Amino acid sequence: MRHVALYQQPLTTTLADHPYIEDFLSSFGLPVAASNNSLEHYLDQLNPDLLEDLGLSREQLQRSLDDFLNGMLALRKPLDKVESLTIIGGHNKSGEAEEVELTLQPGEVTCIVGPTGSGKSRLLADIEWVAQGDTPTGRKILINDQVPDSQWRFSTEHKLVAQLSQNMNFVMDLTAEEFIQMHAESRLVTNPQEKVAQILEQANMLAGEQFCPDTPVTALSGGQSRALMIADMAFLSKSPIALIDEIENAGIDRKKALNLLIREEKIVLMATHDPILALMGDRRLVIKNGGIAKVIKANEAERRNLQRLEEMDNQLLALRNRIRSGETLEQL
Template sequence: MRHETLYQQPLTATLAEHPYIEDFLSSFGLTVTVSNNSLEHYLDQLNPDLLEDLGLSREQLNRSLDDFLNGMLALRKPLDKIESLTIIGGRNKSGEEEHVELTLQPGEVTCIVGPTGSGKSRLLADIEWVAQGDTPTGRRILINDQVPDSQWRFSTEHKLVAQLSQNMNFVMDLTAEEFIQMHAESRLVTNPQEKVAHILEQANLLAGEQFRPDTPVTALSGGQSRALMIADMAFLSKSPIALIDEIENAGIDRKKALNLLIREEKIVLMATHDPILALMGDRRLVIKNGGIAKVIEANETERRNLQRLEEMDNQLLALRNRIRSGETLEQL
């Protein structure tokens, strides 16, 4: 689809409505001189020798600009609401059937348990790929009880799944504030300033130790990085499904972190062996030999133990803080 008005009206008007066009052109090494001429006129007057030096042809630039505008306009459209995600079982590594049909809803937390190599990542990948019997497990994934559009597979604007991996390194040379700002801009959020401030505030509530907006991301501790990424995932990511790979021992308030995601109405799947997180979940999928071997629904007896586990956890946390502040532990 070509957006004729954008090409024909004065460039000033087009750039006012779509400021990211300027950034697009500059990423190809082109500079824009704002005038009353049209975008079409601007493109027509580009020197072919200059384009060749930039490794660019007029046709390719036109095609890319059209694709880019379509993508940006799609970002502005609200997502279809996701009310459920259904996993229909396939086979395990020995070819035995899984006999599972499981429906997950927004705000629910599903824990995935099982030893390393048992197939937890494959399950998460099946969901991300919206598998239709075309992966090694033969599983099928339905969204809102239907076979979803395959656009979910390749869309970068509307990703179905945001994945929080175990590694939390940053390679960008930016402050925490600049980093979240850049992420917000790439997602075209409205009033990014406000959103960025909110994310930093929430991240600080999760982190064991406070950090400032001007702290470089590369200087954040493991816990602070995780806190920042969880807050970012909750408030910036539009993806309705959150996959989390182990958030234990990370120096953050795990319960608050999880509640943040639940409150934002995400479907949360979490690979974890942490007893507190496992008991906070609505169910546990037990993965063995590449297949879902068992589904354990949360039960009251287990949940009653949650309080005790939290007390134990708080005791450990208090000891941690004493060590941090230079105290000794002769008296527990």
């Protein structure tokens, strides 16, 4: 689709309405300034030798710009809300039918349990790929009770799934504030400052120890990093599904972290063997030999035990703090 008006009106208007065009051109090493000339005129007068040096051709640049504009304009359109995600069973590694049909809704937490190699990752990958019987498990995934548009598979703007796993680290050399700012800009949110402040505040509420906006992200502790990643995922990621691979029990309030994602209406899937996290979920999928072998619904007795587990956990936490402050544990 060509956006004719956009190419023919004066650059002053085009750049004011679509500031990202300037960013696009500068990422190809091409400076552009507002003027009365049109974007088309600007592209036509580019020196072919300069383009050759940049490894570009006029046609390719034009094609990329068209694709880019289509993507940007799509990003402005609100996305169909994901009201439900349905997993229709396929078969396990031995070819036995997986007799499951399961519907997950926003605000629900589903835990995935099973030994390493049992097929947890494959289940998460089936969801991410919106499998239609075309993966090794033969599973089908429906969104809002329908076979979803294939845009979910390849779109970078509208990714279905945001992921958080144990080995993840920040690698950018930026402060926490700059970092979130950069993420907000890449998502084209309308009120970046407000979002950044909100995320930093929430992350600090989750983290055991406070950090400042100007702390470099690489200097955050494990718990602070997790807290910032979860707050960012809750408020900035457009993906309606959050996949979490274990939240370690250090320096982060895991209950608050999950509640934040629930409040932001994410469908949460969490691979965990931690009894507290597992009992916080609405249900547990037991994965065996590549298939969902069982679905356990959280029941009253388990909920009651959750309280006890939390007490035990708090006792351990208190001991941990005593160690941190240099005390001895001769008396528990």
